[in-house]
Amino acid sequence: MSKNQTKPIDPVIVVTLGVLLVAVAFALIAFQPQSNSIGIAANSGTLTQLMVAFVTGLTTGGLSCLAVQGGLLASSLAHQIEQDYLGQSAQNKKRSKKGQTAVARSNTALPIFLFLLSKLIAYTLLGALLGWFGSFLALSPVTRAVLMIAIGIFMIGNALRMFNVHPIFRYFSVEPPKFITRYIRKTAKGTDAITPLFLGFLTVFIPCGVTQAMMVTALGTGSALMGAALLFAFTLGTSPVFFIIAYLTTELGARLEKFFMRFVAVVLLLLGLATLDGGLNLMGSPYSFTNLTRGLTTSASDSGTPASAPSTDLTLMVRNDGYFPQILTAVANQPVVLALVTNKTYSCSRDFVIPHLNFYQLLPDTGTVQVNIPAQPAGTKIFFTCSMGMYTGAIIFE
Amino acid sequence: MIKKTFKIPDMTCSNCAMKLESLEDTLEGVNEINASYHRLEMVVEYDETQLTEEQIIAAVKKKGYQAIPV
Known part of the structure; x- marks a missing residue:
């Protein structure tokens, strides 16, 4: 038994x-x-x-x-x-x-x-x-x-x-x-x-x-x-x-x-x-696995929102599944305005961080927040991420 | 009372050390057991008139581990 x-x-x-x-x-x-x-x-x-x-x-x-x-x-x-x-x-x-x-x-x-x-x-x-x-x-x-x-x-x-x-x-x-x-x-x-x-x-x-x-x-x-x-x-x-x-x-x-x-x-x-x-x-490290492999993955994931010519006015769509486009191109040596647009965004992508600028803000679930980025020399790459380091992207100054 | 050290090569975590130390409660003649997962060993302080090395090895085996006298 x-x-x-x-x-x-x-x-x-x-x-x-x-x-x-x-x-x-x-x-x-x-x-x-x-x-x-x-x-x-x-x-x-x-x-x-x-x-x-x-x-x-x-x-x-x-x-x-x-x-x-x-x-x-x-x-x-x-x-x-x-x-x-x-x-x-x-x-x-x-x-x-x-x-x-x-x-x-x-x-x-x-x-x-x-x-x-x-x-x-x-x-x-x-x-x-x-x-x-x-x-x-x-x-x-x-x-x-x-x-x-x-x-x-x-x-x-x-x-x-x-x-x-x-x-x-x-x-x-x-x-x-x-x-x-x-x-x-x-x-x-x-x-x-x-x-x-x-x-x-x-x-x-x-x-x-x-x-x-x-x-x-x-x-x-x-x-x-x-x-x-x-x-x-x-x-x-x-x-x-x-x-x-x-x-x-x-x-x-x-x-x-x-x-x-x-x-x-x-x-x-x-x-x-x-x-x-x-x-x-x-930390904004370029040596993270995500940032190292970005070049291999961005073209597919950025479909529909291709990176345009360098600009001083940038728009980033903050969605539940990440940031689009993942790579933005900005004009070097000039201040840049980055508009962060949310629309019913509830994921951690709302907790927006730019480590290089020590910028951190919890974005509204729907709305637009503007970030002023000081002038950066050509070749600078600024990474942005959510507060959990899950969703990422970069701004390249040319 | 004597102190004897045994190598326990198949310990997999610090819980194994805790399991082995629980022999303190069941083995007659044991005064103290100090097991370390970091060193993969167990030091037993026991009364040799009440307990033998073979009995310790057998008790350790019952817990699912192999004890090798050092």
Whole structure:
């Protein structure tokens, strides 16, 4: 009977589930810019940011959290579940044998649910605290770029560590202090409902790389409410993946963990590279992957709005899916006026940054904002980007 | 009490170190375990009258890892 309850689940099913979740997330991202018809009002930029946080949690956040917190907490929960199961079995033996399986199953899910609920509350509070703290700090685009680059390197280092590329990358894994791990372990021995609740709360002390990145974003919001909402959305996003995997890990143990870590490493590597690239874009670096490959991609993406002859009056369409045209040509040695035109623009492209000029402004969702650019010598290339370093473009002075 | 160091080559993250340290609670005769993912090793302080090296290796194996005495 007990063999029936610990029947192994094919790892392929688990990976398929993971891939499915990633696919759903990508679909959400892909269809998000076309969500204008929903008629979201003035605060839609906020909603977009929360949606991005949720999707990040659903995809990479859940996996990354699992890499850092999963092993310890799943095994801790397994201990709790084991205790519950043994207790239930002993009781049920005295009763009818029919209800035994059902009772054990419900007990497996409950501690994980309590754990995730507690984690959600803890991170929401942390988000509020970070947002509140951030209101005292003005994170300039350069500071944010440096943070993004650092986070990108951290993620890439962790991915290479998971691939076991070189022993040096093991130092990218932050080992929590012994007294914390010892305390968590001792707490995990409890078998009451308070234990998973408390453990969930303690996860704020062992955040994963993606969570740390999201924490920095919460700090950057400069608002307790927004910081709380952001980490709530993110942690809520991580919950399904975490729940499924934590549930299955209790049944599969280390075998699944090792198998799944490779998948996590690939995702983490891609995310790390994207974050690093975003950071470099935000710094206005010509050496970001996006800026280095712009020449290869602009002709196709700029269709319909070709770059015209050099001018002192430039117009840039700020759309949900980026900036058009991506390359503008300006007259050298003369001041230039750049008109930024938005029309129902709700994506992060509204957060417009010109790193070279230290210019940063949140554009209205519909309207025109003019930027005065001082005279630049011929051959100068000024890059512009959104505040996340996702959408980019350049002005070339001739 | 003696202190013995074991190499654990198949640790994959710092959680593995935490898992190994949890042997403190289950292995009779263990006083303290300090595992490090960075160094891929585990230092066990134990009472040799109550516990043998082989028993430690077997307990580590049960956790899913290989322990090699240094």
